[in-house]
Amino acid sequence: MSFSTLKLSTPILNAIADLGYTKATDIQKKAIPVVLSGKDIIAAAQTGTGKTASFVLPILEKLFTNYKKTEKKLRAKRIRALILVPTRELAVQVEASISQYGKYVDISSMAMYGGVDAQEQKQRLIWGVDILVATPGRLLDMAHQRVLHFDELDMLVLDEADRMLDMGFIDDINKIIERLPEHRQNLLFSATISDEVRALAKRTIHKPVEISIGADKSAQPKIEQWLVTVDKSNKSALLSHLITTQHWQQALIFIETKHGAAKLVSQLEKRGICAESIHSGRAQDIREKILNDFKVGKIKFLIATAIAARGIDIGELSRVINYDLPAQVDDYIHRIGRTGRAGASGEAVSFVSKDNFRELCAIESRLGHIIPRKEFAEFPVKKIVPLSKLNYVTKYAQSKQ
Numbered sequence: 465m466s467f468s469t470l471k472l473s474t475p476i477l478n479a480i481a482d483l484g485y486t487k488a489t490d491i492q493k494k495a496i497p498v499v500l501s502g503k504d505i506i507a508a509a510q511t512g513t514g515k516t517a518s519f520v521l522p523i524l525e526k527l528f529t530n531y532k533k534t535e536k537k538l539r540a541k542r543i544r545a546l547i548l549v550p551t552r553e554l555a556v557q558v559e560a561s562i563s564q565y566g567k568y569v570d571i572s573s574m575a576m577y578g579g580v581d582a583q584e585q586k587q588r589l590i591w592g593v594d595i596l597v598a599t600p601g602r603l604l605d606m607a608h609q610r611v612l613h614f615d616e617l618d619m620l621v622l623d624e625a626d627r628m629l630d631m632g633f634i635d636d637i638n639k640i641i642e643r644l645p646e647h648r649q650n651l652l653f654s655a656t657i658s659d660e661v662r663a664l665a666k667r668t669i670h671k672p673v674e675i676s677i678g679a680d681k682s683a684q685p686k687i688e689q690w691l692v693t694v695d696k697s698n699k700s701a702l703l704s705h706l707i708t709t710q711h712w713q714q715a716l717i718f719i720e721t722k723h724g725a726a727k728l729v730s731q732l733e734k735r736g737i738c739a740e741s742i743h744s745g746r747a748q749d750i751r752e753k754i755l756n757d758f759k760v761g762k763i764k765f766l767i768a769t770a771i772a773a774r775g776i777d778i779g780e781l782s783r784v785i786n787y788d789l790p791a792q793v794d795d796y797i798h799r800i801g802r803t804g805r806a807g808a809s810g811e812a813v814s815f816v817s818k819d820n821f822r823e824l825c826a827i828e829s830r831l832g833h834i835i836p837r838k839e840f841a842e843f844p845v846k847k848i849v850p851l852s853k854l855n856y857v858t859k860y861a862q863s864k865q
């Protein structure tokens with residue numbers, strides 16, 4: 465389906481054409497008409513499916529037709545749409561998409577997040593902002609300080625809702641929602657619709673249309689997943705071996721701790737492989753620079769802790785490596801969603817040690833299939849990882865049944 469059938473105004477269609485998008489993705493086809501009709505939605509969609517445009521485009525359209533054409537002025541310290549996101553990286557990325565899609569319409573947007581000086585953000589709020597993309601903590605701060613009021617808000621988006629809940633933002637989100645006008649449109653996007661996400665939706669959303677793109681395999685990113693079983697002590701040697709012998713040109717490598725990230729950089733360096741790391745211990749401006757260098761290919765191998773890597777959007781990321789397998793299945797799904805975006809193909813490789821058996825069972829049970837294993841003769845395994853049982857239920861899930 466081309467975008468022209470989606471009832472978007474010409475300046476928005478022109479911006480989409482400039483980006484070279486020819487067809488709407490599945491989530492865009494399903495969500496855009498519903499959002500334009502004014503209904504609430506709850507959508508199960510992972511990063512990489514084009515979900516950002518599926519809410520940004522209709523929001524721009526509605527603001528453009530309802531306010532900009534009529535030249536209705538925005539009052540000081542007011543916003544019309546609020547997009548809540550879990551991390552500052554995602555805030556920056558979503559705001560960049562708004563600027564791209566909205567470049568031919570006069571709609572203002574801003575990313576607001578913690579960890580940086582608040583003064584500049586306060587200054588920008590003074591004139592009001594049409595679309596504010598914010599992390600929950602900093603948003604609440606601004607509301608408490610009365611530099612931001614919600615009485616003109618029309619639309620609320622909860623993006624990556626499952627992740628916001630995982631990161632413990634539930635109280636902040638509830639406090640924010642209490643402050644919003646009751647009459648508003650709500651859009652909730654989440655990679656997975658867990659019981660917690662449903663409970664949040666119940667409190668926040670009014671008779672939502674449920675959208676899931678899981679059923680349409682053709683619209684899903686093409687990600688080749690495989691794993692290597694490896695003894696813990698051999699992981700860094702195995703990574704160097706794969707980078708060299710498989711001629712990998714680029715990889716985003718997930719690791720558990722910031723200490724581990726720094727150590728891996730130096731272990732790779734000793735084997736002549738240049739890598740960088742991002743984690744919460746590095747200053748925001750350095751993280752941003754490293755991310756940009758990675759995006760343009762100046763840095764080929766980026767080692768990231770999970771939180772630092774949230775929201776990373778790299779159009780052509782060909783490969784993610786789970787150097788450490790995540791403890792939560794949702795994290796695995798999010799991570800592999802970093803590659804193979806919007807129909808491109810990608811590769812997700814996981815290093816699995818005997819200690820990870822439970823996590824592996826949980827991941828493969830969720831996927832509904834065993835992840836193919838590859839063996840490398842140079843790295844024989846002392847501690848064998850058994851094959852998973854696909855009906856594995858985590859203790860946490862058992863306690864909810």
Ligand code: AMP
Binds near residue numbers: 484488511516
């Ligand atoms: P998202 O799922 O929102 O993180 O988007 C994933 C990537 O797909 C981003 O780099 C977008 O620029 C790109 N994208 C979004 N919609 C389309 C489309 N209709 N055609 C091609 N690329 C798209």
